[in-house]
Amino acid sequence: MNVRVRIAPSPTGDPHIGTAYMALFNYAFAKKYNGKFILRIENTDLKRSSLASEYSILEYLKWLGLSWDEGPDIGGKFAPYRQSDRLQLYQSTALQLIKAGHAYYCTCSEDRLSQLRTFQMEQKLPTGYDQYCRDRQHKDGVLRMKIPPRNLTQFSDLLRGTISINNNDIDDQIILKSDGFPTYHLASIVDDHFMNISHVIRGEEWLSSTPKHVLLYKFLNWPLPAFIHLPLLRNSDKSKISKRKYPVSLKYFKMIGFLPEALLNFLGLISFSFKDGREVFTLHDFIENLDIKRISLGGPVFDFQKLNWLNSHYLKKKENTEVVKYLQEQLFSSNYLSQIVPLIKERINTSDQFLELSSFFFQNFFQIPINDESFKAINKPLLPIYESFFNELISLDSFSHSSIESLTTIFIEQHNLNRKPFFMTLRIIFTGKKESPPLFQTLEVLGRERCYIRLKNAIDILKD
Ligand code: GLU
Numbered sequence: 001m002n003v004r005v006r007i008a009p010s011p012t013g014d015p016h017i018g019t020a021y022m023a024l025f026n027y028a029f030a031k032k033y034n035g036k037f038i039l040r041i042e043n044t045d046l047k048r049s050s051l052a053s054e055y056s057i058l059e060y061l062k063w064l065g066l067s068w069d070e071g072p073d074i075g076g077k078f079a080p081y082r083q084s085d086r087l088q089l090y091q092s093t094a095l096q097l098i099k100a101g102h103a104y105y106c107t108c109s110e111d112r113l114s115q116l117r118t119f120q121m122e123q124k125l126p127t128g129y130d131q132y133c134r135d136r137q138h139k140d141g142v143l144r145m146k147i148p149p150r151n152l153t154q155f156s157d158l159l160r161g162t163i164s165i166n167n168n169d170i171d172d173q174i175i176l177k178s179d180g181f182p183t184y185h186l187a188s189i190v191d192d193h194f195m196n197i198s199h200v201i202r203g204e205e206w207l208s209s210t211p212k213h214v215l216l217y218k219f220l221n222w223p224l225p226a227f228i229h230l231p232l233l234r235n236s237d238k239s240k241i242s243k244r245k246y247p248v249s250l251k252y253f254k255m256i257g258f259l260p261e262a263l264l265n266f267l268g269l270i271s272f273s274f275k276d277g278r279e280v281f282t283l284h285d286f287i288e289n290l291d292i293k294r295i296s297l298g299g300p301v302f303d304f305q306k307l308n309w310l311n312s313h314y315l316k317k318k319e320n321t322e323v324v325k326y327l328q329e330q331l332f333s334s335n336y337l338s339q340i341v342p343l344i345k346e347r348i349n350t351s352d353q354f355l356e357l358s359s360f361f362f363q364n365f366f367q368i369p370i371n372d373e374s375f376k377a378i379n380k381p382l383l384p385i386y387e388s389f390f391n392e393l394i395s396l397d398s399f400s401h402s403s404i405e406s407l408t409t410i411f412i413e414q415h416n417l418n419r420k421p422f423f424m425t426l427r428i429i430f431t432g433k434k435e436s437p438p439l440f441q442t443l444e445v446l447g448r449e450r451c452y453i454r455l456k457n458a459i460d461i462l463k464d
Contacts, residue, residue, distance in 0.1 A: 003035025004198045008188065010042045011054035014249035014448075017241070018203060018233060019057065020064055021267045025230060026201050027066045028268075028287045035198070039068035039080040040191055044181045046084075054082075060250040064260045065283065081195070083187050090182035093190050093220065094143055094175060102219040103175060106133035107141035128171040143176035145185075145216065153211040158199075158228045158292055165211045173212050185209060189216045192225055201228040205240075228292060231271050233302050241302050247456075252449040256364070257330050262311040269310075271300040280313060331362050339445040343437035361446065364453045366432030376462060379425055383462050385415055386425075390455045399448045401440035408440070429458040 005026040009019045030037035039061070043049040058080065061067065071078035083090075097103040106129070113129070120127045134146065147170045154164045175186035182190070192200060207229045217224050233241045241248055253263055261282070268286045269279055272295050281289070315323065344358050360366065379386070389411055396403055408426075412419055427436050430451060436442055443451055 001033060001035075002196070002198060003030055003033040004038065004196050005030050005035060005201055006038035006040050006192070006195065006197055008040045008042045008191070008202075009057050010045065010048070011050060011057060012045065012048040013053055014251055015053075015056045015060040017248050017250055017253065017267075020060070020066075020250055020263065021233060021270070022202060022230065023061055023064070023066045024264055024267050024283075024286075025290075028283070028290045029199065029201060029292075030069070031287045032290050036069045037066075038070050038195060038197070040195070041080050041082045042184065042187065044083045044183070044187050046181065054080075056251070060254070063250075063254065064264060081191070083182075083191065086187075086191065087180065087182075089194060090176070090187050090190050091180060094182070094186065097145070097175070097216075097219055098143070100219060101146070103143050103145050104134055104136075105138035105141040106144050106172075106174075107138050108132055126169070131172055134172065140178070142174045142178050144172040145175050145212065145219075147172055147212075147215065153214055155210060155214045155224065155227060157207075157210075158226055159295060159297060160207075160229065163207070163210070167215075170211055170215070175216075185212050185216065189213045189220075189222075193217070193220075193222045197225050199226045199228060201230065204229045204232045230295065231297050231300055233270065233300060236301050236303070238301075246302065246304075247449065247452055249449065252452065255330075255447070255449045256453070257326075258307065258311050259314050259326075262307065262314045265310050265314075266307045269306070270302070271295050271297075280310065336361075336445075343441055343445065347437075360431040360433060360436070363432075364450060365457060375425075375428065378421075380462050382425075383459065385417070386455070386459055386462065388415075390459060393455065394448065394452050396448075399444060399451075401438075401444040404443050405440045430454050 007019065007023050007026050009016070027037045029035070039058075041054050041057070043054065068078060068080065071080050073079075094103065098105075108129075112132075116130055117127050119125075129144065133141070133144075147167050149167060151167045152164050153167055153170065154162060156162050173185055174183050176182050191197075210227060210229070214224060235241055235246065247253070264283055264286070265281055268281065272286075272290070274281065274285075274289055275294070315326075318326070340358055340361050344354060347357055348354055389408075392407055392411065393404070396407060411417075412422060423439060424434065427439055428434060430436075430439070430443060430446065446454075
């Protein structure tokens, strides 16, 4: 069997813990069967994709030690495949689909589509395109796939068995936008086909897209790959993990001090069980023992306690010199210190005072005064305000002091807040102190991940 697998992250936002989870299973599957692990950057959604996000995906895969085996050669190394370099391939496949009568142009306006959606929702009907343009022979517009009526579409998932879906429940999905860019469905099957992907191993959230993909393969007379839809990572209440509830960015996991080997072990353990029940294993062990049949579908829970336990296990095993290096990188890197020093140096006489004044740059969880009863009493009624501030802050495009400042200023106006006490509460939440260096500069240096943890922590305490 010629195993070729891929991960296909979209470079929108921070590198996601789910990408690491998919990467681990795909990587291990490839290694186990002497196959190839491919990285494909799905960047056809121009508005949401960014190069910065793409670079951090690469950086974090390297940090985890999950390097890919193929791609355009850049001086002896492999660049990832990028969908924006492959537009012609999608367009020529789209033409093939039109010629064979499996796709049609649609010129419906946004307005019409949104009225349709509102009507369907009001009538409690399934939402979807009503095929208005299907037989109108337009020559341009967006391209939709023509789902054959009445039939059943079937495919098999190696974990879930045969899955059947009635074609009447499949939407005439847009496959090519009017700017000539493909949507996910078309780009993904074209790439999986031309990259000779043997097994599509991806998250459960794509299960509902697979029937559309299967139909596209059929329209094109292409052989199907095998499908494996892995269970999603979940919170303990079984809801899908999301950044509103828990940090999902790999940047967070690295910043807080989780070691790549602990994180990989944890992600492997989350839905896979070894025959002998062992919980601590190396990547090498994981590859050797990987058996798709031992993946459980029961909604794997993201258990931070387990991750902490694994991390302490790996830390204890390290040589002292390695731990010194780890602490230097995690906490005392020249890069971090040189951002802190300008904010602190005016306030100290000797190095002796440095730690006292800057401790909050290094500690994420402070007891005082967040736990103080009067702090709670004053701020509890403002909980919804802090929650919406949290959502806005963590979603800021750029985490610079100027954007944080303008966000905060607008926020204060919009919510009619009293500036001084709001600033004081923020200072306490982010620094644990009533006095600190200038707030916005401080937040910029702390960075998005540390700010995330502190504000989230404060909100959890206020909720108690
Ligand atoms: N771009 C999709 C993602 O971000 C890829 C899904 C797939 O693997 O087909 O996860």
